[in-house]
Amino acid sequence: MNLAQRINAFQKLGIFFKQFSTAKIEKHSNSEINTLFFDAFKMQIERAQEFNGWFTKENVLKAFESWSEALSVENLIEWTSKYSFSKNTSPKTIAIIMAGNIPLVGFHDFLSVLITGNKALIKQSSNDKHFLPLIAKFLEHTNPYFKNKITFTDTVLTDFDAVIATGSNNTARYFEHYFGKYPSIIRQNRNSVAILTGKETEEELALLGEDIFQYFGLGCRSVSKLFVPKNYNFDMLFKAIYKFNNIINYKKYENNYDYNKAVYIMSLFNILENGFVMLKEDKSYASPIATVFYEFYDDFDNLLNKLNTEKSDIQCVVSNENVVDFVKFGQTQHPKLWNYADNVDTISFLLKL
Incomplete structure (x- = not known):
């Protein structure tokens, strides 16, 4: 599966997400993929607050809106065009340890691993563990290539080549100790x-x-x-x-x-x-x-x-002051694909493995 095909798969995901907004949840088509997944996503959105009291329906829908905007074909091409993917011929298994403070908070790491042609070994937070498996199933149905690329686990992580871990300052120290021998991105409180x-x-x-x-x-x-x-x-x-x-x-x-x-x-x-x-x-x-x-x-x-x-x-x-890298008012929760957490370029990290 080449980069263009991977971009196409995530573009389709972005289009699918557009059906879920704070204005309304509306099924846009009766295609096979919508028939299979629309109701499942809708039910999970309705029930999200049962599993995590902070995941109100409005906040979950805001997360879907944000990602539907980000996953346009224009954004995906602009983001990936800055890198050379030709050298990435041997897929690596990347362990991703996700936070769960806001809905879909680990999605960018998930996206980055898959868009670079690598395999994702995912340990989700117990606070946000219901949406990403659905998204994985959606991608697998969109293109069977993803079927051996995404693994979820609740056990000790083994058999991986690199780590992307997000947690608190305390868990970051644990991550650094446990994963110190692997190439890693370890994020703390910010x-x-x-x-x-x-x-x-x-x-x-x-x-x-x-x-x-x-x-x-x-x-x-x-x-x-x-x-x-x-x-x-x-x-x-x-x-x-x-x-x-x-x-x-x-x-x-x-x-x-x-x-x-x-x-x-x-x-x-x-x-x-x-x-x-x-x-x-x-x-x-x-x-x-x-x-x-x-x-x-x-x-x-x-x-x-x-x-x-x-x-x-x-x-x-x-700030409204004209300073490089400052964010305009109202835009903090709408980062571009190239606005990396902690200013660490995840794609560059993955392509160098």
Whole structure:
């Protein structure tokens, strides 16, 4: 199976995903593949929250929307055209250890391994283990070539050539110890930040709300920290993000909000809050659910130097300032195929094996 055929298979998957959106779930055709898979995917989307309380139907559908946009033939060709696949004649088995914090969070690694012609040996998180096997079956039906390329396991990983593992800072140390003798990409905790200048429009701040609240802030691309100028007025921010106030009606989120608020009050911390999110001045990057940390800055260039020094903690930076690699407001959860986690080029890693 050549690269063009693999691109074609994932393009078909992207078209299939377009049937599942936050606007509506609608079957677009009665083709054989839709007859086989549409209802199965629909049922799994409806039931996702039973297996993981954070996987609301809306958030699962947002993940499907994002991937349907990414898996266009134009994007797949643009992404893969930057590499030379001719040397990759001997497929390797790549062990993928996946996180489960947001729906389909491990899909890009899965895609990268298969698009390069390698085999995927997958250990899923117990928090997100129902969609990828369905996707694998879809691909196998699209092209039988994939039938011996995808393996799922719940046991100890064996017989592999390289590892891609995603986890916490603690599990990363374990991964490094256990997989140290293999070529590997090992990812740790990262968070995303936003730089505000006070010149943002209400529309931009509302889009920032998407970056903060989508997936309940559980993703590494979710904004958990704000950098604001001295004497920044948070009133405009609170006004712009008020449209997300219904998030407090979700019980798991509300429980975290109430618990963290109680901790802050008992600890005599000064917080700003509006009934559904709290802002706390803190130098850390990883904020608890329902909390966004903030830190004041005096000079923009000094802040850039600080972020560059601490880049191992940061997944992406959101701002309307024209700086290379900055992400526009509202776009953190819509990465391009070539926006690699931790800025590690997965395709280059795989092609060099």
